Amino acid sequence: MRLIQKISHWFDERLQLSTPIRETMAHPVPRQTASWAYVFGSAALTVFGLQVVTGILLALLYVPSAGEAWNSLQVLNHQIALGWFIRALHGWGSNFMVAIVLIHMAQVFLFGAYKFPRELTWIVGVLLLLMTLGMAFTGQVLRFDQDAYWGLGIGASISSRIPVLGPWIVNLLLGGPIIAGATLSRFFALHVFVVPGSLIAFVGLHLLLVLKLGINEWPMPGRIVRRATYLQEYHELTRKDGIPFVPGAVTKDLFFSGFILLSIAVCAVYFGPFGPSGQPDPTIIQTVPRPDYFFLWLYAVLSLLPPSMETPALLIGPVIALAVLLALPFVSGEGEKSWKRRPIAVLTILLAAVALGTLTHLAGNAPWSPVMDAWSAEPIPAQYLKSRTALERQGALVFQAKQCHNCHALGGVGGQRGPELDRIAVELARDQLIRQVIQGGGNMPAYGKNLSPAETTALVAFLETVYPAGQAPARDPSRSVEFRSSQ
């Protein structure tokens, strides 16, 4: 025991760190901040630590070469003892990290913690969010599979739309004319050196600011932040009703961080590592690229925006969002902190959560994408084929053979790109059906060139029989006019 004391004394004589460390640990924090609402920042830090450790472990075997990366992931998954587990920890760690950082941000926003004097803490936090998302995207690229390959193509296509500089930025992003070895190498450098380096520096700055300025007190309705008096009030609060950070407030942080690490481990064991999906061979075009879950909302936005709004929204949207986040502490640096008196703040969080959730959910089944194999893989429901004439069944064949099923569902199966057709005969009469098939329109291609008159006749004859029981099929409006006028 005495030896340990001696050794630590020897080090402290030289480093002189024990006093500042002890003071930092014991610094008083407002009693009410020892709360489960204040655990997300430390949890994010813990997960970041896990990512650094598992990332280094993966780098021991990963080969950052376009020709070898995919194979080295297979080796990790299947040939190295517990390689799959380290990959799963790193993958699930990244999902948890994005989620926790977002929750931390929402909590900080709702508790008004970005107000004076913690503006810079918020701004650094916004930059940390960007870096976290940057790590998520570059990490997805390092899992160099089909999704990564075509995801890079999407990234390049978006960047190319930047006025004037677009083509240059594409070349810089890809490291050459195409997605290839240089692309993976530069994303490796970003993911392993550049972004983590800045993350570590900015996390340090973020923590320093938290220590210097003190943790945000629990907001009380009616306790107004004023620049002139806040610092004194906060000082008073910690003096009168403060507890030392260690051991007072840190307990919940410790338990929550441990719980999150355990959750990541459980997910890793239960669900296993992410991919890799197919080989990054662009000549394999039978692929349906999908982004990882934290970018699914963006995938949905890109599908649902009207084409003319897409480029402006892609280029200006992020700039506006970033500007709003950075300007927030300057626009509302004083005033009420409690969410109970900030209905717009609460609504903003709710709106953001509902929007992100809805878009992510939509992207999960991607109704805007044609189901590329529905025409050959999904049958036409039997009720549309029973007791039908030869012509109508021929039309059902045309429906399958011409890939109509890829975009139109029948009986709940098939694509959702176009409208479901289970009521089509109720909605369109024969002439309207012919016109729609031949000329297209309303986002449907025109099939005039690719259907013979016989095929069109058969297809329309089939579609005229597709309506729910108990509903009458549409009649030609001109005929009913004629019918009325003759009466």
Added chain:
Amino acid sequence: MTPSDDLSRRRMLVKLGLFFNGAVGVILAVPIVRYLLSPVIRERNGGYESWLALGPVEQFPAGQTRLATYRHPAANPSDGETANIPCWVRNVDGQMFQVFAINCAHLGCPIRWFPQSGLFMCPCHGGVYYEDGSRASGPPERGLFEYRYKVEAGKLLIQAGEMPTVGAPTARLINIPLGRPPCA
């Protein structure tokens, strides 16, 4: 020498030292920036715009659209299979060809050809194109990207260049009028 003289001399020397380091920094920055910009400075890798053979013309029967692949001319050995680029070759009438890039004009996903319905469909956001590459429906704002081609000694050649993107005029694929081959 008075103390204040000494001080101003020291300050002067510090400034000089800073200036010296700044100057060296600039001298170092020039090659570093040049190195970083090498993907966009093109004279070194101009070779990738050379003509590449997709195969004998007989591989592409008249009236059909078929997938062809080529090895990108700027490929390194370490690029592996990523440098094998596919494209769609349409033999319009035995005389004229159209060679489409694999990338959807929306966000670059791989389009697939469906000969039965005569359409190219994109699996990502639902872009659809007609057999001549013109836009049929969905989010793309333009038709498919086309490569320049020529037929020489019974072989179909294309000028591949870069991965085409909407904003990249350097892809040299965009300003070609449809159906009028520049070199045939």
